[in-house]
Amino acid sequence: DAGITQSPRHKVTETGTPVTLRCHQTENHRYMYWYRQDPGHGLRLIHYSYGVKDTDKGEVSDGYSVSRSKTEDFLLTLESATSSQTSVYFCAISESRVGYEQYFGPGTRLTVT
Amino acid sequence: AQKITQTQPGMFVQEKEAVTLDCTYDTSDPSYGLFWYKQPSSGEMIFLIYQGSYDQQNATEGRYSLNFQKARKSANLVISASQLGDSAMYFCAMREADRGSTLGRLYFGRGTQLTVWP
Numbered sequence: 001d002a003g004i005t006q007s008p009r010h011k012v013t014e015t016g017t018p019v020t021l022r023c024h025q026t027e028n029h030r031y032m033y034w035y036r037q038d039p040g041h042g043l044r045l046i047h048y049s050y051g052v053k054d055t056d057k058g059e060v061s062d063g064y065s066v067s068r069s070k071t072e073d074f075l076l077t078l079e080s081a082t083s084s085q086t087s088v089y090f091c092a093i094s095e096s097r098v099g100y101e102q103y104f105g106p107g108t109r110l111t112v113t
Numbered sequence: 114a115q116k117i118t119q120t121q122p123g124m125f126v127q128e129k130e131a132v133t134l135d136c137t138y139d140t141s142d143p144s145y146g147l148f149w150y151k152q153p154s155s156g157e158m159i160f161l162i163y164q165g166s167y168d169q170q171n172a173t174e175g176r177y178s179l180n181f182q183k184a185r186k187s188a189n190l191v192i193s194a195s196q197l198g199d200s201a202m203y204f205c206a207m208r209e210a211d212r213g214s215t216l217g218r219l220y221f222g223r224g225t226q227l228t229v230w231p
Binding site: 096109 | 117158204216219224
């Protein structure tokens with residue numbers, strides 16, 4: 001199994017508070033991705049990174065920011081959490097932007113009350 | 114437009130029978146990859162099978178096979194000899210290789226919930 005961890009695994013927070021989710025990999029893969037999963041929507045891309053300090057937006061990036069200061073860590077921040085950001089968040093990593101490898105972390109279940 | 118369409122919200126199959134989960138895709142990129150993932154109730158995403166757009170033969174992995182019909186833009190997953198442990202959500206996904214701006218991200222369908230009954 002690819003070495004990907006996410007922390008925390010579960011979090012409950014209040015509306016308006018900032019929240020940071022962490023994705024950590026031990027594979028030294030270049031590409032990292034944050035997706036959110038909601039019923040009826042599958043997984044949708046929030047942000048992605050193609051190297052240290054190189055990040056870009058996906059299709060549901062509003063209200064989220066990311067940072068990647070080291071190859072192994074990709075942080076997702078909800079600047080001011082809203083109830084619509086209640087979701088399951090998955091991190092994924094890939095060595096290449098082509099081919100069959102895209103490994104997923106175990107997910108973080110976030111509830112915003 | 115949807116990149117990946119899964120038209121079956123739910124499917125039921127009896128144990129030991131085969132089942133086909135449908136997936137159609139939309140891309141103008143000549144180079145792409147198609148994936149199937151399984152998500153059991155525990156929530157993790159489990160990679161099942163991959164098909165590259167230039168692969169001549171349909172991909173197979175144990176009891177899983179991908180019925181790839183390029184002209185129809187379909188990539189159906191076939192599970193042979195279903196087992197109770199196959200009950201899960203199944204996602205079809207696509208990656209476009211030549212579009213530099215997407216940098217390897219996956220586009221997902223909405224999933225099919227498969228239930229295997231004894």
